[in-house]
Amino acid sequence: MDTLLLWEVLGAVVIFFIGVFFHFLYKYGGKKRWMAIISPVNESIWEHLKLTFYPVLVYTIIEFFIIKELPQNYLLAETLGIYVTLLSTLVIEIVYPSVVKKNIFVLDLVVFFLAITVGQLFSYFFMTRYSETNLPVSYSIAILGFQTGIFALFSFFPPRIPLFRDSVDGKYGIK
Numbered sequence: 448m449d450t451l452l453l454w455e456v457l458g459a460v461v462i463f464f465i466g467v468f469f470h471f472l473y474k475y476g477g478k479k480r481w482m483a484i485i486s487p488v489n490e491s492i493w494e495h496l497k498l499t500f501y502p503v504l505v506y507t508i509i510e511f512f513i514i515k516e517l518p519q520n521y522l523l524a525e526t527l528g529i530y531v532t533l534l535s536t537l538v539i540e541i542v543y544p545s546v547v548k549k550n551i552f553v554l555d556l557v558v559f560f561l562a563i564t565v566g567q568l569f570s571y572f573f574m575t576r577y578s579e580t581n582l583p584v585s586y587s588i589a590i591l592g593f594q595t596g597i598f599a600l601f602s603f604f605p606p607r608i609p610l611f612r613d614s615v616d617g618k619y620g621i622k
Contacts, residue, residue: 454514455571458506459564465502466559470495484599488621489613492540493605497598499532499562504591520580522587524573529591532566550614 473486487494605611605620
């Protein structure tokens with residue numbers, strides 16, 4: 448197994464545990480406003496997308512500084528991988544509860560790990576198969592910065608649509 452693939456597969460496990468930690472950060476960390484940007488403030492699907500976005504972003508930064516030889520399209524591939532992870536999470540978290548008629552905690556964890564793994568493998572695939580494809584690094588940084596801003600904005604001012612509705616109490620945003 449090549450080094451990059453090993454890092455991406457290892458990343459799925461590390462990201463999973465970072466995500467589990469982030470899940471409880473806001474609730475048990477004193478409910479600081481900065482925590483609301485990176486940690487779910489309620490049980491909505493939107494807020495739980497933070498559990499895929501920020502841990503993958505943290506791992507991407509760690510990888511960047513540790514791996515000696517990264518492909519030229521590394522940041523683009525990781526940015527696309529983050530969105531594959533978000534989209535996988537979103538689709539599965541909308542579909543499976545409508546089929547089984549409820550959320551099942553163990554299945555939520557499996558979905559979370561599966562979405563992370565799909566995103567990590569996509570990043571690896573893109574890095575190795577499309578290594579000549581590259582956008583300026585500033586584009587990826589701008590996209591990731593914009594996504595961070597959207598998570599922050601919608602944590603404090605969520606739209607009143609089902610994606611943002613707390614599945615436990617029906618409220619929106621920070622309580």
